[in-house]
Amino acid sequence: MGKIFPIVLALIGLAAGGGAGYFLKPPPAPEIVNPCGDVGGEDDSQSDPDVIAHADVDxxxxxxxxxxxxxxxxxxxxxxxxxxxxxxxxxxxxxxxxxxxxxxxxxxxxxxxxxxxxxxxxxxxxxxxxxxxxxxxxxxxxxxxxxxxxxxxxxxxxxxxxxx
CATH class of the missing domain: 3.30.479 (Tetrahydropterin Synthase; Chain A)
Known part of the structure; x- marks a missing residue:
């Protein structure tokens, strides 16, 4: 009994931590939809937030x-x-x-x-x-x-x- 008790406590703590993480996760980011549809001729780097574009500084x-x-x-x-x-x-x-x-x-x-x-x-x-x-x-x-x-x-x- 003395050897099983720490294992049971670890499993309960693991389950509680996993459950708290699941229920407290942030909501997904809303998807931004262009109401005009995909406009041709645009540079993809302008719409990609990971690409830093400096059009005025070359x-x-x-x-x-x-x-x-x-x-x-x-x-x-x-x-x-x-x-x-x-x-x-x-x-x-x-x-x-x-x-x-x-x-x-x-x-x-x-x-x-x-x-x-x-x-x-x-x-x-x-x-x-x-x-x-x-x-x-x-x-x-x-x-x-x-x-x-x-x-x-x-x-x-x-x-x-x-x-x-």
């Missing part, structure tokens, strides 16, 4: 290959390192142009980030929106000066600060 994202490492210097000593990963949002078809100009982009981006670090941009709450907005704006200006109007935005995809 851009692609280009990841800058290597991370950027920026030293934080206080009293002539490196007190921390900031590691950043960046991507560029550019007009479609300009991926190769970004990779061809990547050495120049990296050099100019590093200069902007060094200036940001020297003015205290990576001190304290360095992920504050206003600080990152200023950094992104400066990076976008540099990218636009190198690549032209094909650059839409600069995205900070990863940022880490390692104190020494």
């Amino acid at each position: 851009s692609e994202f280009v990841k800058i290959n290597n991370q950027f490492v920026i030293p934080i210097v206080n009293d002539e000593k490196v007190t921390a390192l900031v590691v950043l990963s960046l991507s560029l949002e550019v007009s479609t078809g300009n991926r190769e142009a970004v990779y061809q100009r990547e050495p120049k982009l990296r050099d100019e981006f590093l200069q902007v980030m060094f200036n940001h670090a020297n003015t205290g941009g990576f001190d304290g709450v360095f992920t504050q929106t206003s600080r990152l907005t200023n950094l992104r704006r400066a990076l976008r200006e540099v990218a636009t000066s190198i690549l032209g109007a094909v650059v839409h935005d600069v995205l900070v995809t990863n940022i880490v600060r390692q104190d020494q």
Whole structure:
């Protein structure tokens, strides 16, 4: 009897859990029916919610290959390192142009980030929106000066600060 009791309790608990799940499941999503019927000539991606369509934005994202490492210097000593990963949002078809100009982009981006670090941009709450907005704006200006109007935005995809 002592060995059967835990098994019976487990079976009762399993049945109660299954019954509760069956009766408490959410109702099925209502099917959306087009009252005009299937209209020909529509792009299926517009009606599929899993496909994100950006008809007004024709851009692609280009990841800058290597991370950027920026030293934080206080009293002539490196007190921390900031590691950043960046991507560029550019007009479609300009991926190769970004990779061809990547050495120049990296050099100019590093200069902007060094200036940001020297003015205290990576001190304290360095992920504050206003600080990152200023950094992104400066990076976008540099990218636009190198690549032209094909650059839409600069995205900070990863940022880490390692104190020494």
